[in-house]
Amino acid sequence: MSLTGQPIVEVKNLKKYFHTKRGMLHAVDDVSFSILKGETLGLVGESGCGKSTLGRAMIRLLEATSGEVKFWGEDILKLSSSRMKEMRKKIQIVFQDPYSCLNPRLSVSELISEPLLVNKVFSNSADRIKKVKDLMDTVGLAQRLVNAYPHELDGGRRQRVGIARSLALSPEFIVLDEPVSALDVCIQAQVLNLLNNLQKEFGYTYVFISHNLSVVKHVSDRIAVMYLGSMVELTDYRSIFKDPLHPYTQALLSAIPIAKMDVDRSKRIILEGDVPSPIEPPAGCRFAGRCRYRQERCSIETPELRQIDPGRWVACHYAKELKETV
Structure with missing residues (x-):
């Protein structure tokens, strides 16, 4: 993907598979995106969609099956252990559970x-x-x-101790793996404001992984939506909340709780069917079995993540048609 300015991180065709007794589990499957210096990319999706695995594979806490992860143009997946040790000073992670880490x-x-x-x-x-x-x-x-x-x-x-540890070596890029999900709401706000202030002061670049769309909206410049190991939509946070194009993104946003009695809840999208197994992903679009817009082509041909508008990428055969109806 082409972005304005030079990206600090470029992920190309990244895959991470796990061997299981039942077969090969496709945790992350052919994911590509770029991150600009100083921005926050929010990564959202259901539990088990591959968000955390993607974040860890990007910084080699998990060894990728294939693909590239370039940090300032250097593919970190090909670095020697000694060179990777030096690179880790610039790349850090904050984990979800502030106690177990x-x-x-x-x-x-x-x-x-x-x-x-x-x-x-x-x-x-x-x-x-x-x-x-x-x-x-x-x-x-x-x-x-x-x-x-x-x-x-x-x-x-x-969690502040965990953040301080991640900042000790003056990194440039930090993966935040659900850093506030284990905290009370009032504490969440304090930690989120802290991360925001640190970014403004030191120019950090974040990947913010979360299942909480309200939190992601608050902290992100752009948002990437994952489903069953694949990325299905990527755009700026305003566009994705104003007019989501991928049917899965639409369903995710419709599920956000609204604390108002007079809100029309008939627009809530209830997904039918079960999430397919990541061990045997279905042919074609992985969301087709739960999609209300599915057509015959969806079960045969896998949609590519393609640019619909400047800065907007959607993996749906009928994204342009859906855009006209939003």
């Missing part, structure tokens, strides 16, 4: 300083401690917690 035997200071120790960033402990305190200030952690342990912190503070 923290070593319970380490204090806040030790947790945040661990990336600095592993990468030998500072030669003396005084500089390292100063860096830790600076990072705590950056993410809004009180310095009185420097010797606290994860079990002594609430979910919001634990």
Whole structure:
């Protein structure tokens, strides 16, 4: 895909398959997109659609089956282990569960300083401690917690520790894997505002993975929708919420809860049928069996993710016709 400006990340035909007793599971299947420096790409879809697998394959926490992931033009999937270690300073991840990703035997200071120790960033402990305190200030952690342990912190503070760890090596690109889904709503807002402020101050580039469309709308510049391992729609957040084109995107948006009694709920789209197995994906469009617009062609020919309008990509044979009816 062509985007205005030079992309910091380019994903081309990325695939990640898993061997299972029942066959080959197609977790991520031929996904391509680009991300510009300083933007946030929201990645949404049902549980099990491949969002987290895609995020982890992009940064080689999972080894991809095939494809390319270029960071500033360099394919990280082909890097040696020593070169990849250097690259990881620029590419980080924040995990969903702020408790399970923290070593319970380490204090806040030790947790945040661990990336600095592993990468030998500072030669003396005084500089390292100063860096830790600076990072705590950056993410809004009180310095009185420097010797606290994860079990002594609430979910919001634990997630701030995780964010501070990811920032320790001054990365350029961060994968945020459902970073607020395990938090209370009021804490979610604090963490989201923190991430937004950090991006404005330091120019970070994010992939924000979530199943919460309201959250994704709040933080994203563009939104990519995934279904059964494939990307079905990609555009800016305004367009996708104003006039979603792919039938699956339409169904997702119609399911957002609305806290008003006088809202017309007849527009709610109820999907029929079951999600196909990712071990034996159906021929043609993977959404065809649940799509209210399906035609014979949909069960035979796989739709490509193609450009409908500038900056708008949809994987549907009849996207232009649907656009005229929106």
